[in-house]
Amino acid sequence: MHLVTTVKKILQGKEKGKILKYEDYFAWFLVFLFAGIYCFMSINKHRLFETYGWDLGVFDHGIWQWSLFKIPYSSFHDLPWLADHFHIILITIVPLYWIWPSVKLLVSVQAVVTALGAAPLYYLSKKITKHRLFSLVVIIGYLLFYSLQWHT
Known part of the structure; x- marks a missing residue:
């Protein structure tokens, strides 16, 4: 409960020295x-057939089986899915798969998680350099990095 009240105070500007600035x-x-x-x-x-079907298919198949409450089995490799690709965190995507059972969900989640990597980078840079504008430049550099754009 303390965390919730602290966040409310910060957003309302009542916590001294912890007000979110416009840079944040x-x-x-x-x-x-x-x-x-x-x-x-x-x-x-994905719509232009530029995604890699093998790996994407393996992950889609495994998460799809989880969404049907089945133990994931990889028909590609003829062994249990977690024996081949042990990514237990992907269980968190299953509820989203009940709403939108599509490979597009997987590539969208990957894109959002990739972009969210800029947030801790911003706060870490701000803490180390004590300069908010420089921290903005750092995350802009991260978000505009060509390899990152190609990855998503």
Whole structure:
């Protein structure tokens, strides 16, 4: 409960020295903007047959089986899915798969998680350098990095 009240105080500006500045809001705006852009790019790449079908198919098949409450079995490799690709964190995607059972969900989640990597980078940079604008430049460099854009 203490965490919730602290966050409320920070957002209302009542916590001295911990008020979110406009740079912080702009950093979050950039994160969400690029998350949307990366989602669009990822879905478009998939629609244009530029995603790698083998790995994407293996993950889609495993998560799809979990969403049906079955033990995932890889028909590609003829062994249990977790024996081949042990990524237990993907269980968290299963509830989303009940709503939108599509490979597009997987590439969208990957794009959002990739963009969210800029948030801790911003706060770490701000803590080390004590300079908010430089921290914004750091996350802009991260979000505009070509390899990151190709990855999503």
